[in-house]
Amino acid sequence: MHELSITEHIVATVLPIAEKAGAKRILEIRMKIGALSGVIPSCVQTYLDLITPGTIAEGVRLISEEIPVTLHCRSCGKDAAARRGLYLCPHCGSDRITVTGGHEYYIEDLKVE
Numbered sequence: 001m002h003e004l005s006i007t008e009h010i011v012a013t014v015l016p017i018a019e020k021a022g023a024k025r026i027l028e029i030r031m032k033i034g035a036l037s038g039v040i041p042s043c044v045q046t047y048l049d050l051i052t053p054g055t056i057a058e059g060v061r062l063i064s065e066e067i068p069v070t071l072h073c074r075s076c077g078k079d080a081a082a083r084r085g086l087y088l089c090p091h092c093g094s095d096r097i098t099v100t101g102g103h104e105y106y107i108e109d110l111k112v113e
């Protein structure tokens with residue numbers, strides 16, 4: 001499962017950071033998740049609930065914010081944010097576009113105690 005390996009990676013990333021900071025518990029993981037990344041926050045939360053018991057991340061909440069899809073137009077050369085499901089340049093209407101953002105996802109911040 002896609003989200004399981006992602007979640008394992010997230011936990012493997014945040015545990016040493018929090019432990020090094022002297023945290024007793026990780027309360028929240030804040031992530032930015034691209035609209036095209038295929039990462040479903042609710043699935044990540046489900047796996048967090050499964051794999052964190054017994055660690056300082058037990059009971060952690062995932063707070064996610066979506067990164068919008070961005071486009072580069074090869075006709076007029078401008079960059080733009082895509083309207084959901086509409087892959088046309090908003091400046092000139094061309095469909096000669098390259099998707100330049102929205103595939104990525106990353107951990108932005110942690111809330112610990």
Ligand SMILES: [Zn+2]
Pocket residue numbers: 073074075076077078089090091092093094
């Ligand atoms: Zn254009």
